[in-house]
Amino acid sequence: MxxxxxxxxxxxxxxxxxxxxxxxxxxxxxxxxxxxxxxxxxxxxxxxxxxxxxxxxxxxxxxxxxxxxxxxxxxxxxxxxxxxxxxxxxxxxxxxxxxxxxxxxxxxxxxxxxxxxxxxxxxxxxxxxxxxxxxxxxxxxHALPAQDAILQAYTDLGFRLREAEVKIGFLPEQAPHMQSRQTEKCWQEIDFFFPESWKWGREELETVFITREDSLDAHPGGFPPVTFVHAELDQEAWTEALEKHVRGHWLPTSG
Incomplete structure (x- = not known):
């Protein structure tokens, strides 16, 4: 416009x-x-x-x-x-x-x-x-192919996209344990609803993408990232890797 x-x-x-x-x-x-x-x-x-x-x-x-x-x-x-x-x-x-x-x-x-x-x-x-x-x-x-692949992985695992918010500052100042490689003085937090079997006392999972030209880090829920290389995009493998990483921090109640 x-x-x-x-x-x-x-x-x-x-x-x-x-x-x-x-x-x-x-x-x-x-x-x-x-x-x-x-x-x-x-x-x-x-x-x-x-x-x-x-x-x-x-x-x-x-x-x-x-x-x-x-x-x-x-x-x-x-x-x-x-x-x-x-x-x-x-x-x-x-x-x-x-x-x-x-x-x-x-x-x-x-x-x-x-x-x-x-x-x-x-x-x-x-x-x-x-x-x-x-x-x-x-x-x-619009999301890069690698970013779309992570969003698709969450969808395939049963998560539902809720909303996105931009926060100002640097992640290490908020949560040093996230081990962030952020360079911009702001980040976008993308919120998902947990699948019913994954809640473990929580309703939502926040994920932050820190994207570079060749790779991206996905930080689920304030934890250290799992890194994905753009040139190695494999939807099935990335979905499995994301599930393993998230389950490592959230014990599902069933399934």
């Missing part, structure tokens, strides 16, 4: 700006391509900076408790474009790219939306010593 917002600080006949995300469906580690078009108003102005931000819905920043709240997003990565002179009544178009980190939170897994997953591009313009943050252009971050 594109946005058009007049820069009210400049008064009547102010420039208008529109940002279009050319590839709004991406994967972790992918390249996001954006086109920013500015149309001049009644006077020449200098656009000092165009900043593209990839933002996510972070649970820590939404105090109202509404799962779909989108009021105080967390910035994961930014890309700055050069400023330019915008003559009155003329149009200037600039292009920008944003390289997404491998640990970017997901909005979609196994081809379907992940409840709670929200990612967007926000355009920020610096003009005449003021900053206009524009609106959101929401995008879809």
């Amino acid at each position: 594109a946005f058009r917002k007049f820069l009210s600080a400049l008064g009547v006949n102010a420039p208008s700006v529109e940002t279009v995300v050319e590839n709004p469906k991406v994967h972790p580690g992918g390249l996001l391509r954006c086109v920013v078009t500015a149309v001049g108003g009644g006077a020449d102005v200098d656009i000092e900076r165009v900043r593209l931000k990839v933002v996510v819905r972070a649970e820590d920043l939404e105090a109202n408790g509404v799962k779909t709240a989108w009021e105080h997003p967390y910035t994961v990565v930014t890309a700055d474009l050069d400023g330019f002179r915008l003559p009155a009544g003329e149009t200037v178009t600039v292009r920008g790219e944003i390289e997404l980190p491998w640990e970017i939170p997901l909005t979609h897994g196994m081809g379907a939306p992940v409840p709670g997953g929200r990612v967007a591009v926000r355009t920020e313009l610096a003009i005449e010593n003021s900053v206009d943050q524009g609106d959101f252009d929401e995008i879809e971050v």
